[in-house]
Amino acid sequence: xxxxxxxxxxxxxxxxxxxxxxxxxxxxxxxxxxxxxxxxxxxxxxxxxxxxxxxxxxxxxxxxxxxxxxxxxxxxxxxxxxxxxxxxxxxxxxxxxxxxxxxxxxxxxxxxxxxxxxxxxxxxxxxxxxxxxxxxxxxxxxxxxxxxxxxxxxxxxxxxxxxxxxxxxxxxxxxxxxxxxxxxxxxxxxxxxxxxxxxxxxxxxxxxxxxxxxxxxxxxxxxxxxxxxxx
Amino acid sequence: xxxxxxxxxxxxxxxxxxxxxxxxxxxxxxxxxxxxxxxxxxxxxxxxxxxxxxxxxxxxxxxxxxxxxxxxxxxxxxxxxxxxxxxxxxxxxxxxxxxxxxxxxxxxxxxxxxxxxxxxxxxxxxxxxxxxxxxxxxxxxxxxxxxxxxxxxxxxxxxxxxxxxxxxxxxxxxxxxxxxxxxxxxxxxxxxxxxxxxxxxxxxxxxxxxxxxxxxxxxxxxxxxxxxxxx
DNA sequence: TGTTAATTATGACATATATCACAATTGAAT
DNA sequence: ATTCAATTGTGATATATGTCATAATTAACA
Numbered sequence: 001x002x003x004x005x006x007x008x009x010x011x012x013x014x015x016x017x018x019x020x021x022x023x024x025x026x027x028x029x030x031x032x033x034x035x036x037x038x039x040x041x042x043x044x045x046x047x048x049x050x051x052x053x054x055x056x057x058x059x060x061x062x063x064x065x066x067x068x069x070x071x072x073x074x075x076x077x078x079x080x081x082x083x084x085x086x087x088x089x090x091x092x093x094x095x096x097x098x099x100x101x102x103x104x105x106x107x108x109x110x111x112x113x114x115x116x117x118x119x120x121x122x123x124x125x126x127x128x129x130x131x132x133x134x135x136x137x138x139x140x141x142x143x144x145x146x147x148x149x150x151x152x153x154x155x156x157x158x159x160x161x162x163x164x165x166x167x168x169x170x171x172x173x174x175x176x177x178x179x180x181x182x183x184x185x186x187x188x189x190x191x192x193x194x195x196x197x198x199x200x201x202x203x204x205x206x207x208x209x210x211x212x213x214x215x216x217x218x219x220x221x222x223x224x225x226x227x228x229x230x231x
Numbered sequence: 232x233x234x235x236x237x238x239x240x241x242x243x244x245x246x247x248x249x250x251x252x253x254x255x256x257x258x259x260x261x262x263x264x265x266x267x268x269x270x271x272x273x274x275x276x277x278x279x280x281x282x283x284x285x286x287x288x289x290x291x292x293x294x295x296x297x298x299x300x301x302x303x304x305x306x307x308x309x310x311x312x313x314x315x316x317x318x319x320x321x322x323x324x325x326x327x328x329x330x331x332x333x334x335x336x337x338x339x340x341x342x343x344x345x346x347x348x349x350x351x352x353x354x355x356x357x358x359x360x361x362x363x364x365x366x367x368x369x370x371x372x373x374x375x376x377x378x379x380x381x382x383x384x385x386x387x388x389x390x391x392x393x394x395x396x397x398x399x400x401x402x403x404x405x406x407x408x409x410x411x412x413x414x415x416x417x418x419x420x421x422x423x424x425x426x427x428x429x430x431x432x433x434x435x436x437x438x439x440x441x442x443x444x445x446x447x448x449x450x451x452x453x454x455x456x457x458x459x460x461x462x
Numbered sequence: 463t464g465t466t467a468a469t470t471a472t473g474a475c476a477t478a479t480a481t482c483a484c485a486a487t488t489g490a491a492t
Numbered sequence: 493a494t495t496c497a498a499t500t501g502t503g504a505t506a507t508a509t510g511t512c513a514t515a516a517t518t519a520a521c522a
Binding site: 123150 | 299301302303305307320321322323324325326330331350353354355357360361363364365367368369370371372374375377378379381382383384421462
Binding site: 463464465466467468469470471472473474475476477478479480481482483484485486487488489490491492 | 493494495496497498499500501502503504505506507508509510511512513514515516517518519520521522
């Protein structure tokens with residue numbers, strides 16, 4: 001069960017991007033006049049890689065997966081996105097194309113704001129610009145880290161890290177719903193789905209986790225952390 | 232033989248970051264008053280990953296390698312940097328730490344500008360801020376691309392791509408000096424140095440390139456492109 | 463110019479990981 | 493409940509790639 005709770009005005013909205021707090025009442029009103037809400041059902045595509053990026057998209061509720069479509073139809077899931085997230089991608093400021101795709105995992109509510117408006121506000125409000133730079137930088141920093149992880153760790157480490165990512169960054173609990181299929185877990189950790197299945201099995205045998213197809217409980221966080229760090 | 236040609240003033244300097252063109256005379260003077268030049272010999276470290284990032288660093292001349300220090304002493308070379316490049320890394324705006332290291336390959340001349348000054352100018356000049364965002368975005372976009380390359384291509388494709396990177400982006404010629412060792416080429420393409428040697432040998436046998444330890448000539452660009460794209 | 467250290471090169475082998483084929487299970491839709 | 497499609501799970505095998513040992517070059521330098 002979900003309720004969409006259509007937003008009345010940006011002024012009273014607590015589910016958008018935290019950087020909007022830097023805006024004046026007039027700037028916020030400008031944004032508010034130029035925004036459009038949309039909802040997406042699970043598996044629906046919110047952003048399509050390669051398409052023209054005219055809008056900044058903010059997740060208001062729900063979960064989505066951010067992924068790159070690579071060679072020979074192979075995807076690479078970069079991260080999950082939840083509410084208060086700006087989705088746009090660096091391509092916006094370079095070639096006006098989205099450089100990744102985003103698909104809804106749960107029911108998703110999103111707010112579309114034309115990028116001309118965002119650019120206006122960036123020019124007019126240095127605090128907002130700084131926040132924007134910080135957001136870009138934060139994402140780039142995580143990407144640098146992910147790069148190291150994917151290239152230097154082996155499968156066990158990469159999978160352990162993914163499980164800790166769900167636990168720590170998304171669900172904030174040692175027990176959580178596994179919203180990705182084994183196939184998708186593979187796309188996130190750059191391994192074949194069969195390898196995902198096998199290693200999850202090993203983790204279970206060693207009493208590190210308890211897993212069903214749609215849920216995970218972390219039983220031995222210390223061990224999982226060591227595996228994640230030792231590679 | 233090189234000459235350092237110490238810069239007299241930013242106002243007349245053509246070797247710095249193109250985004251400085253957006254600055255007014257006064258802003259440029261502020262920058263000029265707060266800058267420090269330094270030179271580095273080959274293999275000297277210009278930026279050390281993890282150290283506090285108080286300065287933006289601009290390459291005025293020479294070549295440097297940008298790399299992350301990963302697990303178990305294994306490096307990952309992200310790219311080469313030449314003149315007109317801003318070196319700082321996204322960490323600057325997040326945790327005030329450099330997230331990568333930079334080491335001189337040739338003799339390097341660099342300009343250090345305190346980040347407080349840069350931040351001042353970002354706040355005061357929307358055009359500069361926009362240019363800054365564009366620079367950050369451009370780098371993030373390349374990183375996204377590199378991520379796909381490293382995770383989805385196999386060795387031949389990754390090495391072919393690296394050779395094309397040198398030819399197209401750095402030396403603008405089919406024949407160029409190989410400034411990296413086989414070991415470093417491996418750090419750039421995420422493969423063992425022995426594999427680099429072997430595959431360079433294969434490329435030579437197929438008359439795709441002619442290579443010596445310190446030089447490369449591309450003989451069959453079409454074939455190299457196909458290998459790079461087909462993975 | 464000879465001597466050492468570093469790099470490049472080569473072959474044998476080990477191992478991580480993907481692929482393929484197929485069985486078991488689950489979930490959705492009649 | 494029954495059927496179908498999708499996902500999960502398992503074993504056998506193939507392949508890409510790393511590791512180790514060691515030789516051949518090349519570069520550094522006293």
